[in-house]
Amino acid sequence: MTEPALNLDRKVDLKDLDLDALTAFLDGLGKERFRARQIFRWMYRQGVCDFAEMTDLSKDFRQELQARAYVSRLVPEKVEVSSDGTRKYLLRLADGQTVESVRIPMDEGRSTLCISTQVGCAMQCAFCLTGTFGLMRNLTPSEIVNQVCAAQADGPVNNIVLMGMGEPLHNLDNVVAALRIFYAEEGLNFSPRKVTLSTCGLVPEMAELGRRIRVNLAVSLNATTDEVRERLMPINRRYPLARLMAACREFPLQPRQRITFEYILIRDLNDSPADARRLVKLLHGVKAKVNLIAFNEHEGSDYRAPTEEAFEAFQSYLLQRNIVAIRRASKGADISAACGQLKGRLEKEE
Template identity: 45%
Template sequence: MPTLGAVPLDFRDLAPAAHPLERLPEEWADVLAAWGQPRYRGAQVFRWIHQRGVFDAAEMSDLPKALRAQLVDEGLDGSLPLGVAKEHRASDRTRKLLVRMGDGADVETVLIPQLEKDPDVDEEDRDTDRGVGLRPSDTVTQCISSQVGCAMGCVFCASGVAGLTRHLSAAEIVGQVLLGRCRLEPSERLRNVVLMGMGEPLHNYESVARVLVLLTHPDGIGLSTRRVTVSTSGLVPQIDRLGRDFGGQVQLALSLHAVSDERRSAIMPINRKYPLSELVECLRRYPLPKRRRITLEYTLIRDVNDDPREADALAALMRGLPVKVNLIPMNPIAESELAAPTWKGVERFQAQLRARGLTATVRKQRGAEVDAACGQLALQGPDGERRARTRRLPVAKG
């Protein structure tokens, strides 16, 4: 199978590019060849856009003048199909960007500088960054959105409250990264991208697959596949497809949050379609490279899923699987009656997982004062008002 960038996917498996921002070098080469240009110019145009962040062909100085004019006519005129409507900045330098699409739809993306001893970051990645002279605080993770709203309806998540409006195109998803990169401080470098913002990425598979190829292409942003994480609520057929298409190279995170079907179905409706037994089997067949692990996201909700006996059940459920658990103390949201766990409860849960032989870290809350923490995305307009309607949540506690 031919390789494309760092991933073993033939780009012809992808749906055709609908916007110039989405085109891969090979696709640019096809377009330019049809105009009578040499194919190598395809990589040149791609590098200008994705490596240098230039969207106006008039500035692509190593291209012939006539070609530049033709590209401008084709839409490479400096305009993007999205723009930043508002930036909220927290005291820990976390930046939340409200991104407005051409049709007025809003999503959010968040730039998160790493902490000195960030429990979410692999030691190996930290060493690599140090090796290229990057201090942890200059290393930025960007969380991006894949849909406007979300159809999955998880009850603890602000993004799911309003339901799905529409999928984002690949241009609108990769565009968030291109916009975010322009807003980095001079010392900062984008090192990780996580698809954990608004939306279920695997519900929008075609666009997300294209974005994964764009982000990891060596002539573009050039992220390592191990530094791009797709977080899913558990769409089994699409996890299988991701594993097949990308050979297990893309980092997988699963939002687990409960370890019995009854409890999980109550907080994550998708569990009724793909129950835990199917999900665990799917994780077992995911073609994970050696020494890599799947991340399990587990949001701790007081009196719902924070009993240490749940930790025992989690360890039993995942026995033999290469996983690490990321515990996320629930961020209270206005739309929910659910409560954050006590700190003691978090520590007890973590200790119980470790006692059962699982690696378990606790996610540090970042950017909470601008509602940029997990599950709080995209409900605030440019003027600061919250947009989602309030509803009562159908969770049976205890």
């Protein structure tokens, strides 16, 4: 069961509870099981936060809920719109901290929402601004789910990626509770095929995730030797490439599912033909696809974007070896939509 979030007035935020946990909570109040589904529909299908509006519950029941619980929501404090249509939402949490989520437009009017799972991040990847803040705290299930609810109020969301601020597997219990709410039919009703979780490679938690729930897995790889990966991603000291790749081979996949490997190409660091060759070897035996992203140079960064020739040569090598290798543009560059950057800028301005 999910632990309800600690709240000063000791009321439970019902959006912290997945369906089983809400059923147990209501059972404690002597209510029937189907009430949980009813309340889920109000919260997630109708977007209702006020018990008074849940008109198919008796007045007494609504008053009882009012006394013991509440339904949270997040309203964007700021929305930035990029020239390519990317929309970035800055959301202020109850304790004054902020998180962000980014809506990325896809083909045919569809959109993917990139959400955060922590305030800050403990992983300290060298190419990531969020990593420089350190970890402030984990997000609660409701704070994760409410990012999706807030974006849906601004237009439909077709896919969710847990790829914003934070390492999702460093907040596994709350992330699993949020995924359950995403998937619940009376909840946000997403297919697990539409949800992707990206990790820097926390090996034991990858296995636990695979045991607990279905989700597409993306692994932020970015290097083909331990030496370079350690420089870019300190987590590699704890879980070096051999262990990480073994965990990928063991991760449970559906018949047509693959693991996505994110690879940020950085000039003269990980973009050589030798890297491309090593990457093919690393991926041997893994049902994989590779997203190639050119490093997004920003103020104060030590690294540079690869040359166009190096990028193309790297991609062609993978394609020739029958590895799906897709070039991903860094969308929303003019509104600093790469993870953590809006928060970084706002805090500088403040």
